[in-house]
Amino acid sequence: MVWANSHHQRNGESRRGARDRIALVALAGLLVSGCTTSFTRTTGTQAGLCGLQVADAVLGAYEDLRAVAGDNAYYQGYLRIVVSPQPDAVDFTQVSDAALSVQIEQRIRTYRQVRAAYALLQQLCSGGTARDASQAYAALFETLRGLSADDAASAETRKMVSELPADLSSLLQARQIARAQSALGQTAKDLSALWDKELPTWNDYIDSVYVRHYAAGLLSLRLSNFDERELNKVAEGPYGAPIKAGLFKLQKYREAVQKADSLKAELLLVSNALQQLAVLHRQLSDTVTPFADVLSTQRQIGHYVGRADKKP
């Protein structure tokens, strides 16, 4: 087994930083015993910890997408006021609304379940009494059944979950955990594909809110829309009022584009993290995968999740 032969390499890798914490926690299982159960628990713990990180990143991204609706209402109200000949009389509540809360909530509910499944997998594999493991498995089984009923689940996932035994047998424990891990891996693959399919739509939504529906409207403003004394306070440089008006518009336009770019970058990082999670499951199911490859995938997941976590 390649894993068992790479102890020294693992110790060297573990000094590289906090990202290796996952690998060290997982290795604890191997030090306790050297049987198949230990190997399965190691892989399950690794998948559990990485899955939790990725699920949190996805949930964070959906929370940020939910906040876009508030920005849209503000920016549309803002534009309606600044272009109006009677700005003090504008009803800024009558603006467009993407009404995507239902779609976002559906996806958040799914990923909360995904997060719960990974937490249970980790709990199941990280030791404890047989009773704890049995309870964690039963809960994981129910969570996987719930996930397999989701629209995002493929026929393959449904089949894998339907074949899982409902109770954890002490004799077949390792095999059952491995099958549950594989079923979760298949779910991760489905969710990654769905995320990538929807990514262009979310990017469009972001561009609509920040650029097409808002920032483009700033271009129509002319010097007559500004108070020159106030403009001098916010626009710097040795320029006349018309140039300062242009520079102020440029600054506001840039801020909006940067906000859109930052959000889209976060969604792309989550996409990468989900893809790598599916890769990790595949590697963990394959006992001949070199440990260095598994560690590299874990690092990549940590890298993508860490960057996605930096809120725009």
Place this chain on the structure above:
Amino acid sequence: MVDLKAELQEGTRSAILAYNMNRAQIVLAAFKEGGPEAVARLEDEFAALCNADFALERAALNANHRQYRHLLSEAAANCDLLHQSLIAVDSTADILDFMGKTVTILGRLLVMLTA
């Protein structure tokens, strides 16, 4: 085969961009022609156009429907007219007319999309 939905989305977005890039001028012209009520009508139609753009995105997140080819062509043609009108900063009455027609067709289309 031409992706009519993508064409419609592009047309709607072009119209939104064209309106927005001339928005202060169009709104001022409407105010001079018909006062605050004309401005409110115009801005409300613009909000409806933006809602239609959002609804197309929402529909992509829901399900794909394939029964709206004719409406798509009709709406795409209106988007073109609207776009041309906005670029030329035509009379606000014409803009309002095209915008209203486009929003109506988009509304019918969206009912089918979300059915």
